[in-house]
Amino acid sequence: MVDITDKYRKLVGKNKFNIFEGSREEMEKLGKKWMKDDEFHEVISFPIDEIYGDVVVWEGVTDKKFLVEHGVRHLLGEHHD
């Protein structure tokens, strides 16, 4: 995975979030391991606490900024179905 946090510094703000870009294979592995389903996830968030957390976004996605924003909101505690 590639660390792309610097690209999204503005979205991350003062939080210590890390943003990574993963290949299709890496996203599939993470999905299986952590999401416990066979769906393909273009973005997966790993909240640690209010300050720390990781967002992994698929490298092949078209609107990466949108998904990174979405992942960051999850780290900040937003939930939806």
Ligand SMILES: [Zn+2]
């Ligand atoms: Zn979501």
